[in-house]
Amino acid sequence: MSAGRKRFVLSVLVPDRVGILRDISTAVAGLGANIDGISQTVAAGYFTVILTVTLDKSTSAETVRQAVTDAFPPGEASVIVRDYERRAARVSHPDTDRYVFTATGADRRGILKAVTTYLADKGINIEDWYVSFDGENVTHVGEVSVPSILDIQQVQSDLQQRLNPLGMTVGFQHENIFRVTHEVGAVRPLIVGRGNA
Amino acid sequence: MRETSDIMATVRMLQEENLDVRTVTMGINLNSCMAATGEQTALQVGEKIRLKAGSLVRVCDQCSTRYGLPIVNKRLAVSPVSILLEGRGRAEALEIARAMDEAAAEVGVNLIGGFTALVQKGMTPGERTLIESLPAVLSGTGRVCASVQVGSTKAGMNVDAVKLIASTILRIAEATREQKGFGCAKFVVFANMPEDNPFMAGAYLGAGEPDCVINVGVSGPGVVKRAVERLVAGRPDCTLDDIAEEIKHTAFRVTRVGELIGREVAERLGIQFGVLDLSLAPTPRVGDSVGEIYQAMGLEKLGAPGTTAAVSLLNDAVKKGGAFASSSVGGLSGAFLPVMEDHALAQAVREGTLSLEKLEAMTAVCSVGLDMIPVPGDVPAEALAGMIMDEAAIGIANAKTTAVRLIPVPGGKAGDEVSFGGLFGSATIAGVRCPAGGAAFVNRGGHIPAPLRGLTN
Numbered sequence: 344m345s346a347g348r349k350r351f352v353l354s355v356l357v358p359d360r361v362g363i364l365r366d367i368s369t370a371v372a373g374l375g376a377n378i379d380g381i382s383q384t385v386a387a388g389y390f391t392v393i394l395t396v397t398l399d400k401s402t403s404a405e406t407v408r409q410a411v412t413d414a415f416p417p418g419e420a421s422v423i424v425r426d427y428e429r430r431a432a433r434v435s436h437p438d439t440d441r442y443v444f445t446a447t448g449a450d451r452r453g454i455l456k457a458v459t460t461y462l463a464d465k466g467i468n469i470e471d472w473y474v475s476f477d478g479e480n481v482t483h484v485g486e487v488s489v490p491s492i493l494d495i496q497q498v499q500s501d502l503q504q505r506l507n508p509l510g511m512t513v514g515f516q517h518e519n520i521f522r523v524t525h526e527v528g529a530v531r532p533l534i535v536g537r538g539n540a
Numbered sequence: 541m542r543e544t545s546d547i548m549a550t551v552r553m554l555q556e557e558n559l560d561v562r563t564v565t566m567g568i569n570l571n572s573c574m575a576a577t578g579e580q581t582a583l584q585v586g587e588k589i590r591l592k593a594g595s596l597v598r599v600c601d602q603c604s605t606r607y608g609l610p611i612v613n614k615r616l617a618v619s620p621v622s623i624l625l626e627g628r629g630r631a632e633a634l635e636i637a638r639a640m641d642e643a644a645a646e647v648g649v650n651l652i653g654g655f656t657a658l659v660q661k662g663m664t665p666g667e668r669t670l671i672e673s674l675p676a677v678l679s680g681t682g683r684v685c686a687s688v689q690v691g692s693t694k695a696g697m698n699v700d701a702v703k704l705i706a707s708t709i710l711r712i713a714e715a716t717r718e719q720k721g722f723g724c725a726k727f728v729v730f731a732n733m734p735e736d737n738p739f740m741a742g743a744y745l746g747a748g749e750p751d752c753v754i755n756v757g758v759s760g761p762g763v764v765k766r767a768v769e770r771l772v773a774g775r776p777d778c779t780l781d782d783i784a785e786e787i788k789h790t791a792f793r794v795t796r797v798g799e800l801i802g803r804e805v806a807e808r809l810g811i812q813f814g815v816l817d818l819s820l821a822p823t824p825r826v827g828d829s830v831g832e833i834y835q836a837m838g839l840e841k842l843g844a845p846g847t848t849a850a851v852s853l854l855n856d857a858v859k860k861g862g863a864f865a866s867s868s869v870g871g872l873s874g875a876f877l878p879v880m881e882d883h884a885l886a887q888a889v890r891e892g893t894l895s896l897e898k899l900e901a902m903t904a905v906c907s908v909g910l911d912m913i914p915v916p917g918d919v920p921a922e923a924l925a926g927m928i929m930d931e932a933a934i935g936i937a938n939a940k941t942t943a944v945r946l947i948p949v950p951g952g953k954a955g956d957e958v959s960f961g962g963l964f965g966s967a968t969i970a971g972v973r974c975p976a977g978g979a980a981f982v983n984r985g986g987h988i989p990a991p992l993r994g995l996t997n
Contacts, residue, residue, distance in 0.1 A: 443542075445551050473544050484544045496605045514551050516608035518542075523796035524553075525546040530796060530866070534803040 349400045350379075350427035351407055352393065357420040359390040370414040371396050374407060395427060439488040441470070441518040442495075444502070448511035450481035457505045458483070465498065466490050486518065550793075558762035558828045559794065560610040561801045562821050564600050565738035567745035567753040567814065568592045569619040570654075578632025581624055582639035589616065589643035589652075592752050597648040599808045603801055611801065616644055617743035617755070618654030626666035633673035634680060641681035651726075653743035655686040658733070660695040661987075671701075674708050678723035679715035685741035691731040691932040693939040696990035699929065703985055705729055706925035713917065713948040720958050724947040725880075725912060729928050731935035731942050736815045737871040742943060753814040754806040755871065758798030759821045761830045764790050764858075768836040783837055784857040791818065791861030799866045817871025818862035819907055820854070822882035824965035830854075830875050831884025842884060843894030851875060852905035872941055874907025879967050880947075880960065881912050886967040889913075896927075896970050904934050909942040914958045914969045917950040923975035924948070925982045937991050 353371075357363055368378060371394075380395035396407070408424040444462075446454065455474075462469060462485075471486040489498070499515045506513045519533050553559040573584035597614050604611045618640070625633050637655060644652040655677060657667035674686055688705055691697035709724055716723035728742040735746020738755040745753070767790040771778055798816045806813035822830045831842050834850045855874045862869050877899060879885045888894035896910065903909045909931040915924075928944045935942030949958050952969045959966035 443547055445547065447548075447551075475544065482544070482548060484547050486542070499605070499608070512555065514555065514608055516551075516554075517606045519800055520607040520609065520797065521542055521547050521550050523800045524550045524793040525542070530799045530803060533800070534807050 347400050348397050349402065350395055350397045351404055352395050352425050352427050353407060353411065354391070354393050354423040355411060355420055356389060356391045357415060359385050359388050363390050364392070366414040367392065367394070367411055370410045371398070371407065374398055374402060374410055376402075376407070438491045439468070440491055442487050442489050443514070443516055443518050443521055444483070444485040444487055445514040445516075446483040446506055446511045447480065448506075448509070449479050450476065451509060454481070454483065454506065454509055454511060457509070458485070458502070461501060461505060462487060465493060467493070467498075553760070553763050553793070554608060557760070557766045558825070559760045559797065560612050561756060561798055562759035563613040563615050563738050563740070563757040564596070564611055564801065564805055565615045565617050565653075565743055565755050565757065566593050566596050566811075567617045567736070567749055567755060569745055569749070569751045570621070571619055571623055574624055578628050578635055581628075581632070582635045585624070585636055586639040586643040589618075589640065590646060593643075593647040593649065595809060596805075599805055602808070603804050606804075607797075607801065609797065609801065612759075613651070613740075614649045615738070615740060615743065616647075616649050616652040616654075617738065617745050618652065619745045619749075620656040620658060621654060622657035622664070622667040622670040624666075625669045626664060628666065628669060630669055630673040630676065633669055634676050637673070637677040637681050637684050641683050644683040650683060651685050651740045652683050653685040653687065653740050654745060655684050656688065656744040658689040659701040660689050660692045660698050660731075662698065663701055668704075671704055671708055674727060675711040675715040675723070678712050678726050685726045685728075685743070687728040687730055687733065687742045687744060689730045689733040690928065691936050691988075692990075693732060693936050693994040694990055696994075697731070697929065697932050697936060697988040699925075699982070699988060700985045702729075702925050702928050702932070703921070703982065706921040706928060709924055709946065710919075710921055710948055713950055717950040720952070720960070721914075721917070721947050721949045722960055722964070725945065725960060725964055727945065729932075729944045731932035732940060733943075734871050734941055736817075738815075738817050739819060739821060739872060739876075741945065749814070750812045752811045754802055754809065754811060755814040755817065756798045756802035756805075757817040757819060757821065757871065758794050759819070759828075760790075760794040761820045761822050761833055762827045763794055764820065764854075765827070765829070765833045765836050768833060772836065772838075780837075780853060784853055787854060787857035788861035791858040792865040794818065795862040795865035795869070799868060802868075813868065815870025816862075816866050816868050817873050818858060818869055819872045820858060820875045822876065822878065822885075823963055824881055824883050824886075826883060829882045829884040830877065831882050831888065835884060841891070841893040842888035843898045847894075847898065848901050848905060851877075851902045855906045872907040876908050876911060877902060877906060878908075878912035878945075878965075879970075880914065880958075880965040881963060883965070886965065889970055890968040896972065900930060900934070903931065903942055904938065907941060909935070909944050911943060911945045912947070912964070912967075913945070914947045914949045914952065914967055915972055916954050916969055917948050917952045919948050919972050920975050920979065922979035922982045923972050926978040927972070929982065929988075933988070936988075937993065939993055
């Protein structure tokens with residue numbers, strides 16, 4: 344980022360419809376901003392997006408928030424804008440492995456709390472989480488970073504002990520098995536260099 | 541974020557459709573164990589197996605946990621033991637076999653293959669010793685598996701060896717009479733035997749292979765069956781090429797899982813990864829059957845007209861998916877037809893829709909031969925020899941592997957039920973038609989020349 348420029352992080356929540364990103368990007372472009380990061384998803388008909396934007400240092404967070412809010416009909420969008428903090432962008436601890444958590448079964452209260460509490464206690468960082476419903480059944484899929492020092496068998500056992508009584512079938516597997524079954528790239532680069540880890 | 545539907549598809553393959561790695565097989569060359577005496581040789585055989593394979597089970601278990609994927613069997617395959625038997629007698633052969641058996645037990649593997657001789661063109665004294673020692677070896681050990689190659693497309697067929705082996709099979713059955721001839725389930729007769737096959741009982745480490753190597757056998761008939769069922773349920777009018785395409789895509793995924801495991805186990809052990817054998821190997825469990833795949837395609841009765849075409853379709857589609865998935869495909873790599881180990885095949889034999897003759901026809905288009913089939917205990921040696929020759933001829937003429945694993949059940953008659961339990965399953969004893977009709981032909985002995993197809997240079 345060049346001198347005289349400033350970075351903000353921007354979050355927008357709005358009922359999903361065609362043209363939302365167009366409206367947001369038009370608003371920030373009008374302030375002279377460059378969008379340099381974006382992640383969006385739709386859950387239960389609500390569109391949510393997080394962007395990072397870089398613009399002139401003299402621009403305030405409130406100015407950005409107002410510009411984006413004004414891009415929508417009154418009351419349609421919830422907008423949050425904050426100064427970007429570099430420490431928030433720290434990368435995952437290098438001694439971690441990516442695992443995928445899955446749980447399926449009849450939906451009931453307390454499932455997510457039980458899982459996330461356990462993961463947090465073990466220092467396992469949630470990178471992404473998705474929940475879907477099929478009638479009475481729910482499926483949780485989470486991508487997580489697991490410190491390499493953890494005993495995976497113990498983690499698997501702990502999760503089963505917590506969730507099996509709730510009627511959930513649980514999986515906790517290294518991401519490579521999902522990569523090899525659904526990507527066409529070579530397998531060898533996923534393995535080489537692991538040694539006796 | 542990956543597509544959650546992709547993630548759950550993989551989870552379903554593991555949790556509901558019996559996807560597993562059927563075997564991680566470590567190949568170990570034992571030629572360096574040759575010593576001045578049989579006793580010293582046996583000692584060194586045990587030491588080398590313990591040295592090379594001591595961590596195999598632990599590492600496999602680590603990988604199994606990491607990926608949430610069962611590795612059903614951890615096994616060993618050694619270089620042909622006949623090489624160690626030159627100048628030795630049957631007692632020393634048994635001593636070496638016991639050393640293999642004990643070392644295999646110590647490192648925690650359930651089977652060790654490679655009590656093997658290759659006699660397609662002729663037989664050395666050591667190879668004869670190995671064959672003659674088989675009744676004692678297969679009745680006196682629990683984990684040792686044996687195999688003999690009697691023919692190849694390059695060499696033709698050694699009929700004298702076939703005759704010796706046929707009579708030996710009867711002696712193995714008799715030596716294991718208390719277990720209904722179970723010793724024969726640990727002995728395979730091959731044509732065009734692959735040097736890197738990880739599946740038992742025919743696994744061995746051939747010439748040209750590394751000193752120590754990891755070969756992997758994947759499986760997943762349940763996964764393929766469910767894929768076909770889903771396709772047919774969603775599109776009842778789907779054509780056979782639609783089914784072939786679905787199998788191909790499924791085989792791709794199954795193959796890649798096997799390569800992931802094989803490469804990681806090899807990396808952790810610091811040895812070379814060899815091949816991935818993408819054979820569809822059934823177990824007696826419902827939902828883990830190759831026969832059920834044919835039924836899912838629309839064959840109501842296995843053995844009905846069209847069955848051989850169904851085997852051919854499946855075999856070809858699996859190979860195409862596997863070949864794209866990995867450059868390390870080897871071994872047998874095709875659909876297996878082990879009657880006792882596949883409840884749907886066993887049921888078809890029981891009901892009489894699947895005969896030995898139809899099974900033989902099916903083996904012309906898949907990777908093995910007459911496999912795990914119980915036959916009457918009074919079957920003449922000439923009939924066994926003729927059946928071995930027929931299968932070998934199919935392999936030799938078509939430049940492919942064929943194998944015979946027949947189990948004469950002492951005291952057993954056609955139609956009797958026999959069960960070995962566990963992965964070895966159960967079946968009805970199959971009748972052998974006209975068992976003495978080929979005796980004069982078989983007894984001529986000698987050698988059937990290599991086919992013109994073998995002259996490829």
